[in-house]
Amino acid sequence: MRKVSITLAALTVLGFTGAATAQQKGEILIGEQCDRTGPTQIVGIRLCAAVQDYINFVNSKGGVEGFKIKVDEIDHEYKVPPGMEAYERDKRDGAVSYMIYGTPHAQALNQKLNEDKIPGTSPGFGISASADGARYPYLFPVAATYWSQGAAAIQFVKEKLGGNLKGKKIAYVFYDNPAGREAIPILEDLQKTEGYELRTFAVPPPGVEMGAQVLDITQRFRPDFVIDHLFGRSPSVAIKEYKRAGYPLSKVMGLVWASAEADIEAAGGWQVAEGYHTMQFAGAGDDYPVRQEIKAMYKSQGKEPPKEMDDTVVYNRGLFVAALHVEAIRNALKANGGKKPTGEEVKKGFEQIHDFTLGGLVPPLKITAEDHEGGGWVQIFQAKGGKFVKETDWIRAYPDVVSAAVKKAE
């Protein structure tokens, strides 16, 4: 017994002394939160692996303007207190930018990022109103917010239904939490001008049982199009249920968190989901030079490319986030003449990102001091013959309606 406790004590002491590993010179630190073990691990394990791969890839090419990039990933199980601890730790170690993971974390860190002058990104989650860079100076949604996604979904549906939505019925199926409801005001705003009939269907968490809702949608409401805004396990459950109810999946589209390969596979494979439309804020699929280069990097090290790459949707989003951080740091280094940048300089670097497409994987973003969303671009892909096929180019819809909502939000 005593031996055990002495060993434990010794291990603890070792942990303390070893933890303060000093940051090397010529290295720029990016802080990163991740969730590899909590409720959103299905995303985390792939997204964070992609971030690591991209940073390794950049370093293998000599880094950025002579600096090596280091990304310090800390898992927080999607809980807020460990997330705060992770942030404080990266701040102590001198992180110049921060990859937030999780909506509550984006909200909890908002004030801190301003105080500490460290720019943070919240792609595809977080606060929609943070697209307004004047009010949220250090928060960068960078990808299309839920509001932009809702608007783009309506425009896409309009095209699919022949250019006119008058009298058409649209069902909005959402995960019953704040993030799930977030797109509703936009859909209601657009209803006034487009004249469609909108009905919303809430799916209570955890969203693994939705037979009743799907029957209600397909048998009673009989919509012309369904927009799914679901998370976690529920997108796959929804696909399965639509199939069972005999509703054509070519009349269903999923917003960005209901649109990964993992969702299709969990629903029973590609033949089940044939026709399902998915919205993406980073390009899906394998046909991007950066993916080939990362595979080549693995080959040259004599290793197989990681299996995380197979889920192209989430993996590519990881590349997207990492690439934007690296690009912002590059801009900062160019602006300050190659000194190690501060968080403030990297923030300015983010605001100079313009026409950076990474071979089509990143949309034609134009991030400015006012617009931290970069335009709200999305691309629609369709599940067809075992993979996602591009249906549209990068689109942004009803920018005036969305920006009015951003202005109005308090």
Added chain:
Amino acid sequence: MFHRESGVFKTSYAAEMALYPLPIAKWAVAAFAGLFIVIAPLTLGEYYISILNLILIACVGALGLNILVGYTGQISIGHGAFMSVGAYTAANLVTHLHAPFWITIPAGGIMAALIGAVVGIPSLRIKGIYLAIATLAAQLIIEWTINHVPAISGGVQASIQVPRPSLFGMQLRTQAQLYLFLMFFVVLAIVGTANLIRSRIGRAFIAIRDQDIAAEIIGINIFRYKLWAFAISSFYAGVTGVLYTYYLGIANYEQFQLTVSIDYLAMVIIGGLGSILGSIFGAVFVTLLPILTRWFLEDYGWLFFSQGDLLNAIPNLRLILFGGLIIFFLVVEPEGLNRLWRNIRNYFRVWPFSY
């Protein structure tokens, strides 16, 4: 709290009730207070203080839950929700009335106490696992309400930004300032609990825990005291919620979900039911252990894993290690860390002349 010597024979009720049975206790407490209130914020780095801050907030919640679970023998899986009640009460007071913290903190606590007392009503008829389910329902109902009533949650995102507390016109911004701010309430919570337990109410709680029928026979109004236990415990939870809100600068319902309730129950059980020191041990253990295991794995994980696997291994192993250590400590001492600490102390008090 931190000492006990032999040869202490209490000959009066006053001596039995005393907070400090011996002068050394007073000195020990003063030394600890000096260490944590003066020395720690001056010497520790910001990062370490931020960890201490998380522990401090958890301490208040764990103390409150221990009053209910440890001292009164009732159970609640709704404490996360009571925290959110406090958090949203304070956030609304701040945004609509610009109330200062010395109003919002008691107000958040009282609101949580009221709701907690209502939730406690089933405890009059049901016990144990059945009561757990009733409080679980409270957790879900409160979560749902906050989520769906914009008047409470401030609109579509169910989160309200709250500026940091200010004291004498100075806004508390740095971790060290927040540390002292939080420490003030932790000290209040500890002193309050210690005195509560010595009082008539506290003794009634303990009587109810030990045998509620016997307690009723000796004239304790079970109805009143069970509700008091729920109210006081929820008051602590509400204050915890307000402290979280001030610390993070935002009230958000996702910070107070079911897992939080379970975490706090874990703190109380690991730390030791029915003891103040146990609550603090539990809060420290549950907050610090994941951090320590990660530090350890980051430094020595390469011994077991390749660099590529390490990032995946750390969080997963951390969970396994965390669970394993909880089981280990509970097997070694089922009555929690507090009892373990007492055993160690008792061993060394007579060392090397143990018999």
